[in-house]
Amino acid sequence: MQVPSRPARRRRGATMQDVADLSNVSKQTVSAVINGKPGITEETRVRVLAAIEQINYRMDLTARSLRTGRTHTVALLITDISSPVLSTMASAAEERLYAQNYNLVLYNTRDDLERERFYVDSILQRSVDGVLFVSAWDESTALAKLQAAGIPIVVVDRVPQNYAGPAVVLDNILAGRLAAAHLLALGHRRLAHIGGPAEVHIARERLDGFQSTLAEHGIDSLTVEQADDWHVESGCTAMQRLLAHNASFTAVLCAGDLLAIGAMHALRIAGRAIPVEVSVMGIDDIELAAYLWPPLTTISQSIRRMAVLGVDMLLAQLAGTPLEPPRVQITPELVVRQSTAPCKQG
Secondary structure, three states: OOOOOOOOOOOOOOOHHHHHHHHOOOHHHHHHHHOOOOOOOHHHHHHHHHHHHHHOOOOOHHHHHHHHOOOOEEEEEEOOOOOHHHHHHHHHHHHHHHHOOOEEEEEEOOOOHHHHHHHHHHHHHOOOOEEEEOOOOOOOOHHHHHHHOOOOEEEEOOOOOOOOOOEEEEOHHHHHHHHHHHHHHOOOOOEEEEEOOOOOHHHHHHHHHHHHHHHHOOOOOOEEEEOOOOOHHHHHHHHHHHHHOOOOOOEEEEOOHHHHHHHHHHHHHOOOOOOOOOEEEEEEOOHHHHHOOOOOEEEEOOHHHHHHHHHHHHHHHHOOOOOOOOEEEEOOEEEOOOOOOOOOOO
């Protein structure tokens, strides 16, 4: 009869005491070296680090978090990981946090309030030091739970109603104004706008800035078509609706670069030359914008800088540093490429 073999015993991982024994110092000295505390000679520090490397010691993060009350983990809630804007934001945040020895946990809410509430409840059941938050919709109330629990928060990009805490945002009104000024300078007077979802304040603010600047120059008529979401397909569909209604325009501002890409596709299908017949602009300055044909004129919102500032503000809170100012507003910049040109129509 075959005797079943015993399961292999799990190999014991190296401990801090093993490091101390090998480097001939105390556990307290090893801990001081690992945590970068002062008072350790360079010779001792080198010896301890060599021992750590030799026996492949890895700190027990659970035990450390119990001692310090910190997990060195930050949660990031974003609305759509497939968006080039938000994937860039997540990448920049992860890079910045990694440089500071923090882990990043990503939650993708898919612009859904119920999913957002579910993930916030999940965060409250876990141990994170802080949260970077992109709101699904303006009426989001999930942040109140995090605030009630005393978890440090920084909102990035979309700020929900009734939130007055730390945030990094784009001056969306100025973004719309810059776009209007550019198209007016090119001689365009018959304009259209493909807006983002009306439930999100950044879409309304971009339209407000665009429309108010046109009004200041005596242009009261603006053809507006609302997109269902921020995706390429919605930009294409919105432009198709504009063309089906025989809207008369020589230039269009799209509330996001993906909407502009979709709009350009619809214009090509309809046989409209860009920018000879219609100039097209976006807002975001995603990486792809420079590689389209023609390359897309857009308004840059400095996505990576926004993410880095958000991380730095959150880490400052964790360090107990007062935030001055508590809300940072990014100034948008016009990026002129070949999708806009002087108006050649009367």
